[in-house]
Amino acid sequence: MQALYAQLLVGLINGSFYALLSLGLAVIFGMLNIINFAHGALYMMGAFVAYFLLNIGGINYWWALLLAPIVVGIFGMILERTMLQWLTGLDHLYGLLLTFGIALIVQGVFQNYFGSSGMPYAIPDQLKGGMNLGFMFLPVYRGWVVIFSLVVCIATWFLIEKTRLGAYLRAATENPTLVRAFGVNVPRMITLTYGLGVGLAALAGVLSAPINQVRPLMGADLIIVVFAVVVIGGMGSIMGSIITGFALGVIEGMTKYFYPEASNTVVFVLMVLVLLVKPTGLTGRAA
Amino acid sequence: MTALTDDTLPVAPRAIRDEMIVFVAMALLLAAVPFSGIYPFFVMQALCFALLACAFNLLIGYGGLLSFGHAMFMGTAGYCSAHALKVWALPPELGILVGVAGAFVLSLITGYISIRRQGIYFSMITLALSQLLYFIYLQAPFTHGEDGIQGIPQGHMFGVFDLSKPTVLYYVVLVGFLAGFLLIYRIINSPFGEVLKAIRENEPRAISLGYRTDQYKFLAFVLSGTLAGLAGSLKVFVAQNASLTDVHWSMSGEVVLMTLVGGLGTVFGPVVGAFAIIAMQQYLAGFGQWVTVIQGSIFVICVLTFRRGVIGEIAHYFRRSL
Numbered sequence: 121m122q123a124l125y126a127q128l129l130v131g132l133i134n135g136s137f138y139a140l141l142s143l144g145l146a147v148i149f150g151m152l153n154i155i156n157f158a159h160g161a162l163y164m165m166g167a168f169v170a171y172f173l174l175n176i177g178g179i180n181y182w183w184a185l186l187l188a189p190i191v192v193g194i195f196g197m198i199l200e201r202t203m204l205q206w207l208t209g210l211d212h213l214y215g216l217l218l219t220f221g222i223a224l225i226v227q228g229v230f231q232n233y234f235g236s237s238g239m240p241y242a243i244p245d246q247l248k249g250g251m252n253l254g255f256m257f258l259p260v261y262r263g264w265v266v267i268f269s270l271v272v273c274i275a276t277w278f279l280i281e282k283t284r285l286g287a288y289l290r291a292a293t294e295n296p297t298l299v300r301a302f303g304v305n306v307p308r309m310i311t312l313t314y315g316l317g318v319g320l321a322a323l324a325g326v327l328s329a330p331i332n333q334v335r336p337l338m339g340a341d342l343i344i345v346v347f348a349v350v351v352i353g354g355m356g357s358i359m360g361s362i363i364t365g366f367a368l369g370v371i372e373g374m375t376k377y378f379y380p381e382a383s384n385t386v387v388f389v390l391m392v393l394v395l396l397v398k399p400t401g402l403t404g405r406a407a
Numbered sequence: 408m409t410a411l412t413d414d415t416l417p418v419a420p421r422a423i424r425d426e427m428i429v430f431v432a433m434a435l436l437l438a439a440v441p442f443s444g445i446y447p448f449f450v451m452q453a454l455c456f457a458l459l460a461c462a463f464n465l466l467i468g469y470g471g472l473l474s475f476g477h478a479m480f481m482g483t484a485g486y487c488s489a490h491a492l493k494v495w496a497l498p499p500e501l502g503i504l505v506g507v508a509g510a511f512v513l514s515l516i517t518g519y520i521s522i523r524r525q526g527i528y529f530s531m532i533t534l535a536l537s538q539l540l541y542f543i544y545l546q547a548p549f550t551h552g553e554d555g556i557q558g559i560p561q562g563h564m565f566g567v568f569d570l571s572k573p574t575v576l577y578y579v580v581l582v583g584f585l586a587g588f589l590l591i592y593r594i595i596n597s598p599f600g601e602v603l604k605a606i607r608e609n610e611p612r613a614i615s616l617g618y619r620t621d622q623y624k625f626l627a628f629v630l631s632g633t634l635a636g637l638a639g640s641l642k643v644f645v646a647q648n649a650s651l652t653d654v655h656w657s658m659s660g661e662v663v664l665m666t667l668v669g670g671l672g673t674v675f676g677p678v679v680g681a682f683a684i685i686a687m688q689q690y691l692a693g694f695g696q697w698v699t700v701i702q703g704s705i706f707v708i709c710v711l712t713f714r715r716g717v718i719g720e721i722a723h724y725f726r727r728s729l
Contacts, residue, residue, distance in 0.1 A: 155530070217709075221704070222703065222707060231696040347535055388539035
């Protein structure tokens with residue numbers, strides 16, 4: 121049973137990353153009509169920024185948690201201003217191709233300087249050690265990742281669904297021209313939205329650094345899984361993305377325990393099953 | 408779906424004549440390669456990728472469907488052919504047939520699943536399916552995991568042509584490429600191809616005219632996947648191995664890049680693009696990961712400034728379709 125709980129925890133952690141990343145993809149897709157293929161590369165950048173902050177600037181994990189999403193978010197906003205904004209009105213596929221190119225560039229540059237092997241990032245002192253919960257041993261850092269991700273996800277949901285800013289955002293997703301007519305600076309909102317989505321990816325990268333090590337290709341395979349998560353959950357609803365992300369992480373963790381051979385493929389197999397039964401995705405509307 | 412290309416005029420007899428002239432010139436040029444002193448291995452490899460890119464282009468350029476997993480057909484056909492040649496010791500012609508059949512079956516299954524969603528979802532689904540297949544091949548015993556299937560015997564085609572001789576192999580690959588190319592050209596200019604273009608331009612309208620668009624897209628997917636399989640089978644004879652790199656998503660990305668550089672929805676663009684990208688990899692092989700960076704930059708530059716691709720720009724300048 122110990123092993124099952126341990127795998128469940130790993131599943132919840134992966135689920136946190138799926139949730140944070142698919143949430144960002146959904147928000148970006150809503151505003152920019154772009155599937156951000158660079159999301160995995162920007163997640164990786166988040167981890168690297170944390171690594172640089174610690175090893176070059178001597179800035180600790182807690183500041184990295186705040187600074188890395190801001191740094192990567194600004195990088196994302198520059199990408200949006202200089203490149204992505206020119207794709208408005210073009211077919212969706214050009215956005216995918218452009219961001220795929222950006223992902224190749226970013227990952228290639230990091231691979232050139234850091235090779236393909238992982239670099240360790242120490243768990244901050246405050247979160248070292250573990251707790252005995254009676255039925256299992258819980259490493260504190262892992263528990264922290266799950267709870268903190270959940271809080272960030274809920275906060276993002278609240279921001280978009282319950283605040284005035286979120287209302288503008290949802291309105292601009294539905295009809296940008298009309299919202300512009302009301303005097304809202306929609307292009308600036310688009311840039312900020314991309315920054316927000318990218319920042320969430322970078323945050324996931326910082327959270328994952330002490331667990332998965334810092335590697336240039338850490339986001340390359342992850343983004344494909346997240347795409348499958350997005351296909352399963354659909355991009356119509358924020359809460360849908362969060363729940364699907366966590367649920368698939370847990371299912372993947374369970375698979376690692378019961379049938380480890382399929383742990384790499386279970387998300388994709390689920391995607392196939394969902395497509396066969398309900399082609400529009402679990403929460404999605406037809407695209 | 409908005410248009411990928413702006414030259415949507417019906418194909419005039421003159422355009423077909425132009426294209427046939429270019430085709431004959433291309434065939435003659437390629438047939439002369441063994442006498443030119445150019446390294447035939449490089450051209451053979453490029454021809455395999457050119458056929459793969461043409462097959463991919465059939466789907467994106469004429470059907471408006473961006474598959475981000477086309478390497479899975481090439482890789483699957485490669486594994487099937489390699490297995491048939493090495494383990495079952497079949498002659499080359501049957502080895503190719505087994506590979507193409509493998510890609511055909513795979514495209515039936517993946518097409519049935521992925522065609523259910525449109526646009527950007529279709530791309531994500533094909534990518535995810537190819538990743539699923541990658542992990543299956545990584546673990547399946549017959550692919551030999553990371554090592555791949557190596558030392559594949561080339562044998563005698565139809566019992567006559569000795570494929571271990573580079574020149575003979577070159578012409579076999581060339582014939583395979585030209586046959587595949589002509590078939591794709593025929594499909595594009597058939598009534599089926601016209602309906603496909605109509606669906607790309609305006610799907611709801613095609614549906615209202617009574618076309619079962621899903622069936623057309625499914626058929627295009629299967630044709631494209633099967634022809635990509637032919638490319639994979641031919642590549643087995645050239646490389647004499649079948650490995651995981653041919654199934655990996657980065658390979659699918661390269662195919663997209665080739666077609667984009669040459670020109671999405673142009674007849675000759677994928678061929679030009681394939682030669683350009685393969686040549687680039689050849690010359691920059693010593694630069695390690697910078698090749699990836701350069702490929703990424705080409706993606707960015709193409710999408711931002713050069714969406715018609717090389718052949719598309721030329722065709723646009725001369726107001727012809729190529």
